[in-house]
Amino acid sequence: MTLRALIFDVDGTLAETEEAHRDAFNRAFADLDLDWTWDKTLYRDLLKIGGGRERVLAYAKSHAPDFLARGDIEDIVARVHDRKTVHYGRWLTDGNVALRPGVERLIGEAGRAGVKVAIATTSRNENVVGLLKRTLGPDGPKRFAVIAAAEAAAEKKPAPDVYLHALRAMDLSGADCLAIEDSSIGLAAARAAGIPVLITEYHYTAGADLAEAMAIVSDLGEPGHPCRFVRGDAMGKTFVDLDLLKTWHAQA
C-alpha cells in the first residue's frame, strides 16, 4: 500500500500548545467570575476529553454541581469557550509559538514527494489556522489538502469523526495514510478510522496507553538533533524522515 497522505494532529503534535490552552481557559474563567482554576495535574486528566467546550462542560458536571442547577449552562460554557479562544488567539499572535522539531521539514519532504499533508484536530478551526499562519506564514494553511477541525466533527476524539472527514475530503482510505499524534484519544480516533499511527511523545500525554501505535518517538528529530526511538526500527536513522515513514507504513 503506497503512502498517500500524512495526517497531523495539532495540539501536542504540531506544536506544544496545551500550556497556552490551559492558561487561556484560566483567564476565561476569571473574566467570567468563575472561581475555577485548572492546574497542570488537573488539566492532564481533563485532556482525556477531546474538545475545549466538552472539557469545560465535563469539568462543570464533575466539579461544580451547583453550577449545573443554572438553566443557562450551555450558554455559559459557550461564552467561556469563546472567551478562552480570544485569549488563545492572543498567544498565537504574541506568544512564543514554534512547531515541534521535524514538523516543517516533514511537511516540505511530503510536498516535494507528492504525498498530501492534512490536519485532524479537536481544536477549533481558528486556532489551527492561526497556528499555521504564525508558524508557516500567511499561506501556511494552503499547504494542507484538508484541515479537519472541531467544527467538522459531531463527535470529538477518541471518536473517528475528524479523521473520517479528512479521509473523505482527500478521497483516500485509512490504509493509504499515516497519522501523527501525541495522545491516547488521538491514537484511538485514528485507529478507529483504520489509519496507522506514529506517536510523538508529549509531556501532557506521557504514560498514556499507546499499545496501538505503529511506532513511538520522542519527536520527529532533525539532522544533527536525533530523536529517541521508543518503539519501531529506526533503520539506522537518527530522525524521522519521509522514507522511514514510507518503510514503516509499508510494514503496518
Ligand code: XBP
Ligand atoms: C487538543 C484538544 C483541544 C485543545 C483545546 O486537540 O483536545 O480541545 O486542548 O482547543 P488535538 P479547543 O486533537 O489537536 O490534540 O479549546 O479549541 O478545543
Ligand code: MG
Ligand atoms: Mg493532540
